[in-house]
Amino acid sequence: MKLMLHVAPGIVRRPIVSSVILETKALINIERAKVDAVSGEIVVDVEPERCSEVKAAFEARGVRVVLLENPIIKDDEECVHCGACISICPTGTFHFKGTEVVADAGKCVQCGTCVTACPQRALRLILK
Numbered sequence: 846m847k848l849m850l851h852v853a854p855g856i857v858r859r860p861i862v863s864s865v866i867l868e869t870k871a872l873i874n875i876e877r878a879k880v881d882a883v884s885g886e887i888v889v890d891v892e893p894e895r896c897s898e899v900k901a902a903f904e905a906r907g908v909r910v911v912l913l914e915n916p917i918i919k920d921d922e923e924c925v926h927c928g929a930c931i932s933i934c935p936t937g938t939f940h941f942k943g944t945e946v947v948a949d950a951g952k953c954v955q956c957g958t959c960v961t962a963c964p965q966r967a968l969r970l971i972l973k
């Protein structure tokens with residue numbers, strides 16, 4: 846399962862991810878991270894059975910955590926199956942099934958690249 850971590854300014858310099866790994870001993874894969882001196886936005890992938898425990902550990906450290914169950918939404922009424930999102934997505938979220946483009950939303954890390962690339966504006970991210 847993917848978790849979006851919103852790290853607030855007051856705690857962004859703390860070793861939060863490493864301390865959660867040490868505490869939970871869970872396998873936590875960092876899939877995307879945008880961190881500066883002010884705040885951080887990190888997407889991690891966690892074993893499904895450890896997800897609740899890991900989420901609680903981050904929250905105990907002051908991190909706002911959002912479960913990315915369905916991170917990208919495709920409007921099938923607007924999609925013309927051009928394939929632009931397939932070539933641009935870094936995680937392989939989209940693929941052709943016959944002549945139609947379908948999404949495996951579980952792969953999405955919410956980078957937002959496909960949203961601006963789609964000529965039909967058929968893609969949107971869920972609110973974080």
Ligand code: SF4
Binds near residue numbers: 962
């Ligand atoms: S880029 Fe947009 S229109 Fe093209 S296949 Fe993807 S979602 Fe559909």
Ligand code: SF4
Binds near residue numbers: 934937952955957958
């Ligand atoms: S936001 Fe779009 S391009 Fe980025 S990972 Fe998700 S599906 Fe792929």
